[in-house]
Amino acid sequence: MCAADPRDPWLPDRLLRTERDALMPLLRRTPEASFELRTACPGWTARQVLAHCAAALVRIVEGRLEEGVFLPEANAADVAERESWPLGRILDELERGFSEAGPVIAETDDGTLDAVALGEWVHAGDVREAFGEPGAYCGASLELALPLLEVTSRRRDTPRLVGVLDGRPAPVDLGNAIEGRPPARYEGDAATLIRLYAGRPLVRTRYALTGATEQELLIYR
Incomplete structure (x- = not known):
């Protein structure tokens, strides 16, 4: 039995926007070769983690949340779809997701998408750690x-x-x-x-x- 749920529906939006403002400048100035570094996510480079993050958020923004959308097979398919994209396009999509997904998450009655927002923040930590940056899994957010x-x-x-x-x-x-x-x-x-x-x-x-x-x-x- 779950304890009383003190959900703040706008908390995911605040987290995503705060992380956007902290992470995107780092990503924009990082040399492209660094995005091929491996992360804590088995088999995924920093570029692939960010492609997954961008795809998940934009799916929320666009309402493309069919059954099984966030299962490993679907995540892998989203990443594969973006393999040919220029890095800048992935970063642009990620920034859009950070900016626009929060209000959609706030409107979900059951809060099931809150965990996606938290997962995006954790993945930002995965990328920071791969880059050797301070603040992985902590920082201002x-x-x-x-x-x-x-x-x-x-x-x-x-x-x-x-x-x-x-x-x-x-x-x-x-x-x-x-x-x-x-x-x-x-x-x-x-x-x-x-x-x-x-x-x-x-x-x-x-x-x-x-x-x-x-x-x-x-x-x-």
Whole structure:
């Protein structure tokens, strides 16, 4: 049973626009060769991750959300469709998606597309990490991403977890209470918490997790 859902329908829009303003200047000035670097997403380069991000957002903008649209096979087809595109066209499509998808997501009654907005932010972290840039899975947008993670973790039926984050006065409360099971507890930095929930590599991280397994926390499978 999901806990009460304090969804803010405009939170995804604010996250996407904030990330647009931070990410697009970086992408526009990065040498094209860097887009062929591999990312944390198995088999995908930075260019392919961004092609996927652009395609997903524009599908939302244009209402092309047929059944199975965000399954791995459909994502791969969207990326393959863009293999012949100039990089600039992919970046233009991505910027359009960042700018226009939020209001459409806000209008969805059940909030199912909120997780897409959070996923776009996580993928921006994948690209930053591939480029060797600081701020992967944190940065200025973190204050918007964490409350969206709270909502998404409940909708994806992860177990309740209290996250005590370095440098933050109040813990985050994620997931759903399970009868007879005490909340799990996480101690560490916010970027590593994002990695845990998004299934990103945990090499060189340091954290404490009790009462749940990493697999139970995944919101993207």
